[in-house]
Amino acid sequence: MADNYTRFVNGELGKKLAKQLNLPRPAVLRRYTPDAPLTVGPVLIVSDDASTADADALAKALLAWDVDVRRSTEGADDVRWGGVVLVGTSAESPEAVSESVLALGGTLRRLAGNGRVVVLSRAAETSDPPALAATRAGFEGFTRSIGKELRGGATANGVQLTGGAAVDSTSALGTLRFFLSAKSAYVDGQVLPVGPADALDDVDWEQPLAGKVAVVTGAARGIGAAIARTLARDGAKVVVVDVPAAGESLAGVANEIKGTAVQLDVTAADAGTKILDAARHVGGIDILVHNAGILRDKLLANMKPGQWDSVIAVNLASQLRINEQLLAAGVEGLRIVSLASTSGIAGNKGQTNYAYSKSGVIGHTAATAPLVAELGGTANAVAPGFIETEMTRSIPFATREVARRVIPSLQQGGLPLDVAEAIAFLASPVAKGVNGQVLRVCGQSMVGK
Incomplete structure (x- = not known):
């Protein structure tokens, strides 16, 4: 649900007042609902000459999703584009991309509200000649900049192919689909590297986690509960974990999703073994989401040892210990997704302990x-930015409003669901080619969590 201000300025009276007073008017973001179309309108695919074959292969794949795909703007003067995909996978010089990027620019005024721009490129490699490396690297800054220019809930993200991955490989297509969809509503300006992975013969896009068992720590409320609900929606059996003090809320989440509740302190020496035992009772473990975390904010000059040590123990050391125990048990095909934070990337005043722990999550x-x-598994992290939770509701009103509205193009906080959608994608079979990456869910803001 949008915040009160966003709802107001999207009503009839609010629209008029916002226009008269020149106030920001954030869009109501489109989020996933079953059976809804993948995009809000036709998808245009543009490319440089060298990348035409990849663009054609991509168009063929999107047609299989019942998407209205166009390769030209001819006769489309009245079309509001639901998505525009720029394919630059075979460009070899900066000059070669000029025509295609400007063609993309010419479509942006006709991008529909909650539309999507996705840039497909290849990662620069150390063996690349300087001109090729520059061409490939340029797409990253280009993509982030587009994201800051869009309005109306539209976003721009990039799929960066590595290791010779094909543009129509399962993981490349799965990442493209995530970025085109409403599931990426609060992901903006992100460029996600995707490597080669085994092809999947049949992908169930509505229930991609069917038959999987997922464990979510810190699942009694907030983001953790949203993660559990989303994984269950996508077909997983979910084991929810939290401390005994949160037992009543935890049981409520488990009952809601027909999952299994386990009361456990993740800092316990044998937490990993207990998690593995609990998961085996429902069929094993395929997905582990490290969501459990705490805050003990204080300026470093005023911080006590307990405030530092407790945050490190819960947010970081517990993850390391649990991972070590699962790896020692030889769990195959495990998808690990850990909660980092933009505080761990950009830092945040009064959060030296929290920022250390979350930067450590990115490192491990x-x-x-x-x-x-x-x-046969993967390990990735999701870094939320300003997410509307009980914690952010306790921030003073003026500070909270500033944090929301400075977010470059979306001008609002995200929802726990937005974090959950990113985790569900990274936990899915189609994301096997994504490994060791950090996906920010922050609307392209670096405000601390």
């Missing part, structure tokens, strides 16, 4: 990725 994700890959 990159180091864990090759270890789980040996067993």
